[in-house]
Amino acid sequence: MPTTTELYAVDRNVYAFRCPECGALYYPAPMVCRKCRNRRDPSVTVYPDFEKVPLGGPCRLLTWTRIYALPEGIDRPSLAFGVVEFTNGIRAVGVLMTEKPKTGALLDARAGLVRELVGRDCYGLQLFDPSP
Amino acid sequence: MREVGIVGIGHTKFGRLDYDLVDIMAWSSLEALKDAGIEGGIDQVFVANMGAGAVNNQTGIASALVSRIFLEPAMAETVENGPASGASAVKCGYLAIAAGMADTVLVTGGERMRETTGWKATDFVATLTHPDAEYAYGLTLPAYGGMFTRAYMERHGLTEKHLAMIAVKAHRNAEKNPFAHIEETASIDGIWDGPHREVVNPVMADPLRLYDLCPVSDGAASVVLTAMETAGRFKKKPIRIAGIGQATDTHCVFNREDLLDLKAVRLAAERAYAMAGIGPKEISLAELHDAFLILEVAESEEVGFFPKGEAKKAIERGETEIAGRIPINTSGGLKAKGHPVGATGVSQIHEIVKQLRGEAEEGRRVKNPRYGLAVNFGGFGNNVVATILAKE
Numbered sequence: 001m002p003t004t005t006e007l008y009a010v011d012r013n014v015y016a017f018r019c020p021e022c023g024a025l026y027y028p029a030p031m032v033c034r035k036c037r038n039r040r041d042p043s044v045t046v047y048p049d050f051e052k053v054p055l056g057g058p059c060r061l062l063t064w065t066r067i068y069a070l071p072e073g074i075d076r077p078s079l080a081f082g083v084v085e086f087t088n089g090i091r092a093v094g095v096l097m098t099e100k101p102k103t104g105a106l107l108d109a110r111a112g113l114v115r116e117l118v119g120r121d122c123y124g125l126q127l128f129d130p131s132p
Numbered sequence: 133m134r135e136v137g138i139v140g141i142g143h144t145k146f147g148r149l150d151y152d153l154v155d156i157m158a159w160s161s162l163e164a165l166k167d168a169g170i171e172g173g174i175d176q177v178f179v180a181n182m183g184a185g186a187v188n189n190q191t192g193i194a195s196a197l198v199s200r201i202f203l204e205p206a207m208a209e210t211v212e213n214g215p216a217s218g219a220s221a222v223k224c225g226y227l228a229i230a231a232g233m234a235d236t237v238l239v240t241g242g243e244r245m246r247e248t249t250g251w252k253a254t255d256f257v258a259t260l261t262h263p264d265a266e267y268a269y270g271l272t273l274p275a276y277g278g279m280f281t282r283a284y285m286e287r288h289g290l291t292e293k294h295l296a297m298i299a300v301k302a303h304r305n306a307e308k309n310p311f312a313h314i315e316e317t318a319s320i321d322g323i324w325d326g327p328h329r330e331v332v333n334p335v336m337a338d339p340l341r342l343y344d345l346c347p348v349s350d351g352a353a354s355v356v357l358t359a360m361e362t363a364g365r366f367k368k369k370p371i372r373i374a375g376i377g378q379a380t381d382t383h384c385v386f387n388r389e390d391l392l393d394l395k396a397v398r399l400a401a402e403r404a405y406a407m408a409g410i411g412p413k414e415i416s417l418a419e420l421h422d423a424f425l426i427l428e429v430a431e432s433e434e435v436g437f438f439p440k441g442e443a444k445k446a447i448e449r450g451e452t453e454i455a456g457r458i459p460i461n462t463s464g465g466l467k468a469k470g471h472p473v474g475a476t477g478v479s480q481i482h483e484i485v486k487q488l489r490g491e492a493e494e495g496r497r498v499k500n501p502r503y504g505l506a507v508n509f510g511g512f513g514n515n516v517v518a519t520i521l522a523k524e
């Protein structure tokens with residue numbers, strides 16, 4: 001069974017996870033629902049399991065940084081990260097694809113390849129200026 | 133429960149040490165035994181370390197240390213709690229003595245991080261973040277430091293110049309600390325106002341600059357703990373462990389309701405104050421975990437020294453300097469003394485003991501201190517240990 005990172009790579013997508021019992025939404029996936037204590041099946045084979053909800057779309061930038069000492073598997077002079085909040089209240093980290101980020105700005109999050117490690121592609125959220 | 137005191141302290145120089153991790157830890161351990169006036173008689177050893185397996189390709193460090201300095205058959209364990217490993221190990225030592233499992237305990241925190249490249253050292257620390265929601269992005273602790281700093285500046289009006297002022301203070305204190313990694317002076321002219329700022333002090337994790345971040349260091353620190361009731365047989369008067377508090381918070385920083393709320397710092401400090409029966413006003417000096425200078429600012433507010441958003445006024449008034457109202461990071465802090473991850477929490481306690489004994493070097497000695505607080509910050513605030521020491 002794939003880990004969540006592998007699941008993202010196979011699907012080329014990023015997911016929040018919804019509790020099938022009470023509908024509470026989480027990112028990243030917990031092992032148990034905080035609200036109703038329903039347990040997730042990590043093997044993703046037994047019903048009922050937490051529902052995959054693709055994460056993306058309009059979001060607001062809460063804070064950001066740009067780093068110049070870059071990790072392995074990233075081929076760029078600098079890399080900017082942001083923390084965003086979606087309209088449903090879910091928050092996530094993403095790679096900023098905008099030239100001039102500004103706290104509070106509306107962005108558009110899309111799943112994409114954020115890092116290539118040896119034998120392992122990492123899919124995550126990329127944050128773009130909203131299309132006009 | 134028995135009361136516990138510290139009767140011996142030892143420290144290596146922090147920086148680049150070209151000998152192996154166990155030798156590094158053995159050195160500070162022997163210094164602490166010497167300071168306590170003993171050669172053996174240790175019932176239990178706790179070792180704080182985060183990266184031996186990942187960086188130095190060595191595991192079972194506590195057993196290795198015991199054997200290198202002939203402390204067999206003492207009980208021994210390694211405590212790994214991220215960057216808070218040091219204070220966690222001291223907490224374990226406290227518990228062992230308080231519960232009556234041991235009478236005398238050696239706690240040694242050590243790390244050898246410069247064996248690898250700067251990036252790999254940063255990467256191994258980043259493995260404490262969430263594997264697919266944070267680490268997979270290449271997100272590092274300095275990146276979180278940068279994002280936290282920006283959010284704090286935008287909400288509270290702190291400026292990059294305030295951070296530069298703290299850096300200058302840290303360097304000034306470290307200059308007088310023989311164990312400090314950084315030995316050079318820093319001035320506001322050089323790192324902030326001067327014409328060569330972008331070269332001397334470049335942006336590393338916007339808005340954090342080079343001088344706002346701690347260096348990657350090797351080093352170790354040790355303390356000898358014993359039951360207060362029998363502490364009279366040691367060379368020096370014991371420094372009592374008056375309070376220990378610890379708290380955890382969400383693994384992913386972004387899942388905190390308020391990104392600037394370091395709840396685990398606040399709770400850890402509150403628990404330590406409650407155990408010690410004192411409040412922040414009684415604290416004479418503090419070592420706060422400043423891997424990024426913004427953390428000194430935010431932690432000084434969370435532990436109750438200043439109201440939220442107002443630490444900047446204290447910085448402007450010099451209240452956190454050696455002669456100020458509440459001296460912070462008299463050792464130079466992680467920023468200038470250095471940050472061998474597993475050693476840091478023990479090193480902070482080493483500094484408080486040194487100050488409470490009146491043994492700190494001229495020029496960085498705090499006047500008549502009674503209580504000292506150390507805050508050891510793990511993850512990006514997801515596991516924090518606060519320790520209060522008292523001069524009895």
Ligand SMILES: [Zn+2]
Nearest residue numbers: 019022033036
């Ligand atoms: Zn539920």
